[in-house]
Amino acid sequence: MNIITKEELAKAGLQYGYSRTRRHPSVKPFIEGNHNGVDFINLDSTAEQLNDAITFLKSVQGAGKVILFVGVKPEIRQMVKEVALSLNAPYVAERFIGGTLTNFPQIKKRIEKLHDLLKKKETGELAVYTKKEQLLIQRDIDRLDRDFGGISSLTNIPSAIVMIDSRHEDMCVKEAKILHIPVVALCNTDCTIEGIEYPILGNDGSVSSVRFVLESIKNALQIEA
Numbered sequence: 001m002n003i004i005t006k007e008e009l010a011k012a013g014l015q016y017g018y019s020r021t022r023r024h025p026s027v028k029p030f031i032e033g034n035h036n037g038v039d040f041i042n043l044d045s046t047a048e049q050l051n052d053a054i055t056f057l058k059s060v061q062g063a064g065k066v067i068l069f070v071g072v073k074p075e076i077r078q079m080v081k082e083v084a085l086s087l088n089a090p091y092v093a094e095r096f097i098g099g100t101l102t103n104f105p106q107i108k109k110r111i112e113k114l115h116d117l118l119k120k121k122e123t124g125e126l127a128v129y130t131k132k133e134q135l136l137i138q139r140d141i142d143r144l145d146r147d148f149g150g151i152s153s154l155t156n157i158p159s160a161i162v163m164i165d166s167r168h169e170d171m172c173v174k175e176a177k178i179l180h181i182p183v184v185a186l187c188n189t190d191c192t193i194e195g196i197e198y199p200i201l202g203n204d205g206s207v208s209s210v211r212f213v214l215e216s217i218k219n220a221l222q223i224e225a
Contacts, residue, residue: 004050004216006043012212014202015041017189026193030201039189041201050213053184053198054220057160061221065159068151070172072096076164076210081150083214087221090158091150092172101175104157111152114144157181162217165204167191186213 009015017023017031017039032042060067069091071080077093084091092100100107117137120126126134161176163169166185176183177195184198185191186209193199203209 002220004047004054006047008212009043009046009050009202012209013206014046014209014212015043016203016206016209017041022190024190024192027187027189027191027201031189041189041203046201049198049200050202050216053200054217056182056198057162057184057217058220060160063159066090066154066156067160067162067221068092068154068158069162070096070169071164071210073165073168075207079207079211079214080164083218084150086218088153090152090154093150094146096169096172097147098171099175100151101157101172101181102178104154107148107151108155110144111148111154114141114148114152117141117144160184164210164214165191166193166196166199184217186210 015032017027019037020034020039023031023039030042030045032040034040057067067087067089069080069084069089071077072093072095081091081093084093097107118141121141126137129137157179158181160182161172162184163172164186166173166183166187167190169185173183173185173195182197184200185196186200186202186204187193187196188202188204191199191204193201200213202213
């Protein structure tokens with residue numbers, strides 16, 4: 001496995017945290033210093049965290065288990081989707097719907113409805129409906145695809161979750177905790193890392209830093225695949 005270095009992280013800009021006033025107490029051990037009111041993250045720790053997270057994810061993949069990717073902030077959702085698709089993994093990039101994990105049987109019914117409508121559209125079975133009815137059905141398909149298209153391959157809850165910004169995805173974190181699903185999360189200094197099995201302290205608001213973390217995970221898992 002390629003070992004990720006502190007220098008690579010610095011080049012991607014992962015060292016930049018938020019202001020000290022926004023700092024969550026749980027991340028204090030990983031703060032290297034503060035300059036002009038901005039916290040700087042210890043990248044030696046971040047490199048170790050990212051390498052450990054990748055080792056864990058490779059073990060999950062090696063066991064044939066499912067990894068779910070989650071990241072819905074507008075500036076990073078396309079990256080999350082692309083990385084997940086490159087790994088044939090499910091993803092949530094639009095919005096995390098409450099109960100996606102803890103009430104999966106109901107979510108599965110919505111996924112099955114999406115599959116059913118798409119199949120009927122493909123086979124021409126919807127042609128028997130009026131144009132207005134077909135329009136309403138298409139709207140239903142679009143809505144279901146928006147909400148559940150990324151997880152349409154899920155037949156059960158995932159074995160691990162990779163997320164960007166655990167503070168933003170707090171609902172997903174809570175549901176994962178309830179179900180004891182391990183979470184790998186890129187967390188900035190305003191996030192709590194309590195209860196996150198594999199926190200990666202780093203800038204979660206920069207496109208370059210998010211891309212570096214996601215690409216590092218993708219490259220490691222593609223090599224394993």
